[in-house]
Amino acid sequence: MSLFLVPLLPLLGTLVPLFTERWSRSALATATAILPAIALMLVLAMAPTVFDGDSVTASLSWIPSLGLDLAFHLDGLGLLFSLLILGIGLLVILYARYYLSAKEAAGRFYSYLILFMTAMLGVVLSNNLIQLWFFWELTSVSSFLLISYWGHKSEARKGARMALAITGAGGLALLAGLLLIGNVVGSYELTTVLNSGDLIRQHELYPVILGLMLLGAFTKSAQFPFHFWLPHAMAAPTPVSAYLHSATMVKAGVFLLARFYPVLADTELWFLLVTLTGLTTLLVGAYIAVFKHDLKGLLAYSTISHLGLITLLFGLNTELAAIAAVFHIINHAVFKASLFMAAGIIDHECGSRDMRLINGLWKYMPITATLAMVAAASMAGVPLLNGFLSKEMFFAETLEQSTLGALSWLVPVLATLGGAFAVAYSLRFIHDVFFNGEPKDIPKTPHEPPRYMRVPVEVLVGICLLVGMFPAFTVGELLNTASLSVLNAPLPEYSLSLWHGINIPLMMSVAAIVGGGALYYNRRSLFRFQSKFPEVDAKVVFHNTLIDIMQMSRRLLLKLENGSFQRYAFLLILFALFLAGMPLLTLDIATGAKTTPANSLVITGAILIAIGSIATVIWSHKRIVALLMLSLVGVIVSVGFAYFSAPDLALTQLSVEVVTIILLLLALFFLPQQTPMDRTPPSHIVRDLSIAALIGSVVGTICYALLTRPLDSISSFFVENSKSGGGGTNVVNVILVDFRGFDTMGEIAVLGIAALGIYKLLAGMTLYMPTKDMANRPWAKDKHPMILSVVSQSLLPLSLLVSAYIFLRGHNLPGGGFIAGLVTAVALILQYLAHGVDWMMKRVRIVNYQGVVAVGLLIAVASGVGSWFFERPFLTSWFDYFTLPVVGKFELASAMIFDLGVYLTVVGATMMILAYLGKLTTNERLDEEH
Numbered sequence: 001m002s003l004f005l006v007p008l009l010p011l012l013g014t015l016v017p018l019f020t021e022r023w024s025r026s027a028l029a030t031a032t033a034i035l036p037a038i039a040l041m042l043v044l045a046m047a048p049t050v051f052d053g054d055s056v057t058a059s060l061s062w063i064p065s066l067g068l069d070l071a072f073h074l075d076g077l078g079l080l081f082s083l084l085i086l087g088i089g090l091l092v093i094l095y096a097r098y099y100l101s102a103k104e105a106a107g108r109f110y111s112y113l114i115l116f117m118t119a120m121l122g123v124v125l126s127n128n129l130i131q132l133w134f135f136w137e138l139t140s141v142s143s144f145l146l147i148s149y150w151g152h153k154s155e156a157r158k159g160a161r162m163a164l165a166i167t168g169a170g171g172l173a174l175l176a177g178l179l180l181i182g183n184v185v186g187s188y189e190l191t192t193v194l195n196s197g198d199l200i201r202q203h204e205l206y207p208v209i210l211g212l213m214l215l216g217a218f219t220k221s222a223q224f225p226f227h228f229w230l231p232h233a234m235a236a237p238t239p240v241s242a243y244l245h246s247a248t249m250v251k252a253g254v255f256l257l258a259r260f261y262p263v264l265a266d267t268e269l270w271f272l273l274v275t276l277t278g279l280t281t282l283l284v285g286a287y288i289a290v291f292k293h294d295l296k297g298l299l300a301y302s303t304i305s306h307l308g309l310i311t312l313l314f315g316l317n318t319e320l321a322a323i324a325a326v327f328h329i330i331n332h333a334v335f336k337a338s339l340f341m342a343a344g345i346i347d348h349e350c351g352s353r354d355m356r357l358i359n360g361l362w363k364y365m366p367i368t369a370t371l372a373m374v375a376a377a378s379m380a381g382v383p384l385l386n387g388f389l390s391k392e393m394f395f396a397e398t399l400e401q402s403t404l405g406a407l408s409w410l411v412p413v414l415a416t417l418g419g420a421f422a423v424a425y426s427l428r429f430i431h432d433v434f435f436n437g438e439p440k441d442i443p444k445t446p447h448e449p450p451r452y453m454r455v456p457v458e459v460l461v462g463i464c465l466l467v468g469m470f471p472a473f474t475v476g477e478l479l480n481t482a483s484l485s486v487l488n489a490p491l492p493e494y495s496l497s498l499w500h501g502i503n504i505p506l507m508m509s510v511a512a513i514v515g516g517g518a519l520y521y522n523r524r525s526l527f528r529f530q531s532k533f534p535e536v537d538a539k540v541v542f543h544n545t546l547i548d549i550m551q552m553s554r555r556l557l558l559k560l561e562n563g564s565f566q567r568y569a570f571l572l573i574l575f576a577l578f579l580a581g582m583p584l585l586t587l588d589i590a591t592g593a594k595t596t597p598a599n600s601l602v603i604t605g606a607i608l609i610a611i612g613s614i615a616t617v618i619w620s621h622k623r624i625v626a627l628l629m630l631s632l633v634g635v636i637v638s639v640g641f642a643y644f645s646a647p648d649l650a651l652t653q654l655s656v657e658v659v660t661i662i663l664l665l666l667a668l669f670f671l672p673q674q675t676p677m678d679r680t681p682p683s684h685i686v687r688d689l690s691i692a693a694l695i696g697s698v699v700g701t702i703c704y705a706l707l708t709r710p711l712d713s714i715s716s717f718f719v720e721n722s723k724s725g726g727g728g729t730n731v732v733n734v735i736l737v738d739f740r741g742f743d744t745m746g747e748i749a750v751l752g753i754a755a756l757g758i759y760k761l762l763a764g765m766t767l768y769m770p771t772k773d774m775a776n777r778p779w780a781k782d783k784h785p786m787i788l789s790v791v792s793q794s795l796l797p798l799s800l801l802v803s804a805y806i807f808l809r810g811h812n813l814p815g816g817g818f819i820a821g822l823v824t825a826v827a828l829i830l831q832y833l834a835h836g837v838d839w840m841m842k843r844v845r846i847v848n849y850q851g852v853v854a855v856g857l858l859i860a861v862a863s864g865v866g867s868w869f870f871e872r873p874f875l876t877s878w879f880d881y882f883t884l885p886v887v888g889k890f891e892l893a894s895a896m897i898f899d900l901g902v903y904l905t906v907v908g909a910t911m912m913i914l915a916y917l918g919k920l921t922t923n924e925r926l927d928e929e930h
Contacts, residue, residue, distance in 0.1 A: 002042050003058040003072045006082065007121040009035040009042075021107035026760030029097035033090055036117060038085040050079045051481055057127060057191075058653075061873030062657035067188045067909045070874075073127035073687045075116050077258055080326070081124035085248055089117045095341055097241040098177060098453035099348060105618020107141045109149055113243065114816045116142035120248050124255060129188040134786040136216070137173060140167040143249050151203065158539050165542075166229045172217025177212030180205055181263070190259075194488055210264055214257070214273060214629065219544035221253025221307045228538035231300040238344025241296060242337045250307055254329060257314045261322060262488035264783025265314070274315030279414060286421035290519070291530050295353040296341045298425055302379065304330045305585070307475065307601075309394060312415075318400040319492040323483045330475060331386040331467065335378040338460035339429075342372035346433065351443030355432040362434040364446040366432050368454060369434040373459045380516065381419060381425035381509060386467035388509070389496065391419065391607060416508045416515070418450040436458055471496040472538040565701075567819035570687075573695055581698045591708055601643070608636045610787040631661050647814035648732040652807070655822035659910055666917045669902065689888065692875065715727040727879030727893045728811035736816065737895040737902070741875040745860055745896075748905040752853040755909035759850070762916045783834055792834035799827030807903055809890075817899035821906025828907075829914045837915070849915065853906030860901030 011037035020031045021607070046056050059071035074082070093110065100106050120141050122135030141164070148160035183187040184203050185196045193200075198507070200206060217223075230250065234241050244250070264270055285305030294296040305326070313325035345368050346361065347353045362369045366796045378387035390864035398412040419849060446452070467474045476496055483491055519526065561568070583591035612632035619625040634657035641650035687918035718731050718739060771779050803823040810816030864875035883918050 003056050004060075004466060004928055006042055006064070006074075007038045007072070007118055007125060008116040010114050010121060014111045014118065017110035017114070025097050025102065025106060026102070026112065028106055032499050033093045036086055036090055036093070036114065038300050040083075040090065040123075040525060043082045043086060043547060046074055046539065047079055049498075050074060050076055053484075056656060059127065060868045061876075062742065064873050067128075067182065068130055069128055069189075070683070071127035071189065071882060072125045073190060074125060075485040076253070076478075076483070077326075077485035078124050078335065080330065080478060080482040081251070081255055082121060084122065084251070084330070085120045087335065087338050088460075089113070090250070091341075092239045092243045093335070094167050095242070095344070095453060096237070098450050099237065099239055101342055109146075109237070112142060112145045112149065112794075112917060113239070116146060116164055116249070116566065120252065123252055123786075129182055129190060132190070133171070133175050134483065136220075137168070137171045139220075139249055139492040140164055142168070146240045146244060147233050147239065148233070149237055152537065153235060155232070155235040155539070158543070159229075159235040161230045162539065162542050163233045165893075166219050166226055169224070170216045171395055172326035173212045173219075174216025177209050177216065179210070180209045183318070184209070190387075193414060194260075194262050197266070197488075200263050201267055206267070206525065210267075210269060210273070211328075213260060213264060217253040217256040218277060218311075219253070220256070221250050221311065222275050223253070223311055224284050227281060227285065227304045227365040228542070230304055231297055232539055234294075238296070238340060238347060242340035242344065245300065245303060248333075251329060252332065252570075253309045254307060254314070254325070257311065258322070258326065258329075258486045260824050261314060261486050264357065266317075271317050271403050275312055275401075275411070276412045278308045278312030278315050278412050278591070279411065280312070281305065282356070282418045283308075283414060283421075286418045286425065289425040290421055292425075292524070293355050295346065295358070295429075295433070296340070298355070298429060299339055299343060302422065303336055304423055305331075305422065306336070306379075307638065309391075309415075309418070313397060316397050316401040316411075318397045319496050320487050321401070322398040323494060324390060324397050324481065326482050326486060327393060327475075327479055328390035329477070331378070331390045334460050334463050335375045335387055335469070338464070339372065339379065341457045341460070342368060342375065344447045345457070346446075348453075349444060349798055350439065350446045350448055354434045355428070357440045357442050358446070359436040359440065359873070360434070360438045361446055362440075367448060368457070371454070371457045373430050373434065374461050375457075375464060376426045376429045378468065380423045381512065381861065383509075384462050384468050384498070386471070389466060389471055390768045391498075391854055392456075392509055395419070396503075399504055416512050417513030417751075419508070420515035420519055423513050424519040424523070424868075427516060428521040431520070432599055469498070471498070509510050520598045552735050562752055566684075570691065573691055577691070577695050577698060581694075581701065584698065584701055589703065591704070595741075603639055605636050609633055612636065625669065626815060627661065627664055627668065633777060634660075642896060647731075648730070648816070648819070651814055651819045652684075652822075653828070659822055659829075662826070662833075663718075663914060663917070666914065691882055695740060723802040726895065728895070730810060730812050730816070732813060732814075733810045733816040733899075734895070736818070737811075737898045738877045739743055741864070741895075741898060743863070746873070748860060748902055748909075749857060751909045752857055752905055754801040755912040758849060759912050759916050768775060784839075788884075792830045796827055796831060799823060800832075807899070810899060811893055811895065817902035818906055819905040822910065823905050824903075825914070827908035828911060832915055840915075849908045849912040853905050853912065854908075855903030856901045856906075856908055858899050858901070859904065863897040863901060866894065866897075881887070 005551075016031050016035065017028060020028050023031065049056055056074040059069045062070050072862050090115070096106070096109065096113070100109060101315035116139060119135050119138035123139060124137060131684040133571060144160045144164040147163055148156050150156045169754070178188075181193055181200060184205060185193050187193065200209065219226045230245060233245055236244070285301045285303070285308055289298050289301035289305060292301060306388065309857075310325045310328050310332070313321045313323075313328065313415060343353065345365075350358050350364065352358055374385070378385035381388045395412065395415060398415045401411060402408045404410060450894050463474075473828055479496075480491060529703065547580060580662075612629045615629040616626050616633070619629060634653065638650045638653040641647070641653055657680045715731075718735055721735040722731045722739075723729055726736075726738040728734040803820045806815035806823060807817055807820035808815075810820070826843070828840075867874060867876040867878075875898070877893060877895040877898070879891060879895070881889055883889045
């Protein structure tokens with residue numbers, strides 16, 4: 001179960017910075033790093049098992065009937081990415097301690113950073129497809145928070161929105177692809193899916209699945225044509241760029257390609273789509289990087305290019321291409337993270353990232369310059385550095401492929417061209433920043449950074465050197481293990497030697513280095529050529545596209561919506577009439593074999609409902625009268641539930657009716673007491689009567705058909721199993737808290753969210769209290785009559801006692817948390833009405849009803865999580881019988897804890913709405929109000 005702790009510890013770590021915000025920056029960074037460091041040690045402790053060829057799994061039942069479990073799986077690929085995520089993440093935490101200024105909210109930054117770390121760990125370790133998608137989307141949300149950390153900057157806000165829009169849309173495509181895979185395989189378990197490659201590839205939906213999965217991967221890894229969001233995400237602080245956009249987030253897309261390689265690869269469609277996309281991205285990113293003046297902009301486009309290189313490798317149909325891709329994932333994460341950190345140091349110490357200004361820095365910061373130059377040389381593919389080894393493997397694999405048939409020779413040629421551009425932008429990084437004269441008009445005098453700010457760069461550059469000189473010793477075993485997970489088959493023979501003799505890949509490397517040098521030497525000609533093309537700002541294009549979409553939507557809405565509620569109701573009822581009426585046309589006869597006798601009591605109730613409904617419509621202009629007529633309908637419906645042996649529904653209906661009437665009374669208090677009657681044209685009267693008659697005829701026919709036919713219901717299952725399975729004789733309550741507990745949890749979550757939304761809408765709003773009635777008579781000055789105050793106080797303890805009684809008996813008799821919560825809410829809101837808000841706030845300590853909702857939801861979730869400790873699915877209930885000397889035999893059920901959560905959520909949500917609506921009143925009134 002220690003595998004659960006790997007993502008859980010960083011998740012808990014998101015809270016640590018929030019509680020240590022007032023600590024010193026060093027203490028804050030240390031406290032933040034503790035839990036991720038423990039998670040890293042756990043991963044290292046499990047590494048020997050993975051190196052031995054086994055995998056580590058852990059799972060908890062969530063919804064077994066739907067194939068949804070909380071499941072994690074650590075294999076070679078998961079081990080590799082976990083080490084990158086946690087290892088580089090800890091270095092970024094140390095780096096950020098010196099990068100962030102003392103005025104910035106470092107606690108919030110660290111919290112967002114650790115949340116992203118948790119999301120990435122969830123992606124790479126998930127053994128359930130839906131769970132993987134959940135963490136995938138969490139990476140998009142957390143990266144949005146990180147990119148927009150400097151929210152006062154327009155480019156940060158725009159970059160964050162762009163990243164969220166592109167990656168979020170790709171996430172929706174990925175969800176559709178994962179659902180289709182689960183449907184084809186019959187399981188959402190990742191290990192099962194990875195062993196079902198032939199089944200998926202041979203399925204007729206394979207092209208659709210592949211397209212959706214690739215959309216998810218390409219958008220996340222900034223592949224062409226979705227590459228434009230990544231450079232604009234560089235508006236984030238440099239630690240974010242070093243972590244998200246070089247080592248982790250953008251690697252999520254290529255991780256997806258690697259993870260599903262055994263399932264989706266080995267088809268012509270895969271090779272064509274992935275190869276062409278990767279090759280295009282490699283060239284586009286490398287070419288644009290040469291012309292970028294912003295230091296982080298250059299590194300951003302180089303990241304796009306290298307991601308294209310990795311994608312291209314996964315698309316090549318060769319033995320070692322996937323292994324080379326995994327190797328370059330490692331190398332790119334190391335040298336690119338170190339380069340971003342070096343760029344951050346330069347920006348931090350110079351106050352500028354413009355390479356036209358920050359020249360000759362070797363003189364001022366020689367140590368940083370040396371580290372950055374080594375990392376840049378690795379990025380260019382210089383021998384004895386890690387980047388050279390994986391890039392030479394890349395060149396070798398381009399020679400072995402035949403993806404484009406007779407035109408396959410273009411792939412190695414274009415790959416060499418991409419390598420030449422990589423050398424060119426690496427040379428520009430080195431020469432323009434550290435040599436090329438003196439700094440020009442920069443805000444600060446450059447100097448070396450604080451000692452420990454440079455440590456993460458030193459560690460990463462040291463890895464570049466060690467891997468470059470001793471590849472088999474340093475990463476050989478890790479590469480083999482990760483590649484085994486990618487291929488899901490025995491590894492072909494290959495060598496990580498530094499020297500493979502004079503061969504074509506070596507000549508390609510030499511050509512790339514020489515060609516890159518020539519390109520940089522003739523850079524002025526290149527810049528003049530590029531200046532002839534108009535510069536396209538992706539932010540502007542994206543913003544204009546959004547505006548165009550919104551304008552199209554607005555035009556469409558204007559055609560559908562004209563502000564007339566009657567029109568909306570007409571269209572809605574007409575659509576419902578069509579959906580409900582069409583099936584009746586194929587029904588030969590509405591009358592079934594069964595007849596349902598109607599006695600005088602039932603007929604009387606039906607007549608009263610009809611009278612109340614018609615009276616509501618007739619007196620709709622008199623709002624209080626209409627409200628009374630509407631309440632008559634609710635009361636008769638409640639009586640009907642009780643008559644037809646549904647006491648729980650009757651109690652619920654009555655409670656809801658009372659709460660609704662109070663809510664409507666509070667709302668109507670601020671509205672005119674009488675609506676002017678408009679003369680309705682005869683044509684509209686005929687139209688409305690016709691629609692009403694049609695909908696009544698259809699609904700009546702459906703009801704009659706149902707009542708005169710035997711129904712096959714699952715109620716017998718619940719009746720037979722409620723006592724033995726849930727320990728309760730109240731079938732309705734057992735269904736709510738046991739059999740359909742997930743539904744109830746979703747409902748109370750929606751209730752809490754709705755209440756919070758209403759509260760936020762009401763916050764800060766001020767309405768004016770009417771002082772006269774519709775006859776222009778002033779309201780009584782006594783806002784809280786004595787009789788109402790005394791009676792309400794007398795009723796409060798009785799109401800709370802009834803609420804407690806209904807709650808405690810709910811498992812075996814009509815009642816439960818929902819009804820009890822409404823009764824409690826009515827008792828409390830009655831005190832607000834009788835005494836006012838100020839009187840209640842002095843006497844009721846619990847005024848933070850948002851907290852009550854949160855506690856209720858947490859209790860409901862905790863009652864479900866508790867079942868995991870007994871190796872049972874989530875929300876599995878438990879019950880048993882106990883005996884006490886005085887009390888005697890009694891029953892205890894864990895479902896009562898869940899019901900307590902329902903109770904608190906209902907009380908908190910209801911009071912949040914009603915109490916805050918009552919706070920809107922003031923003693924002032926505008927003269928023009930009538």
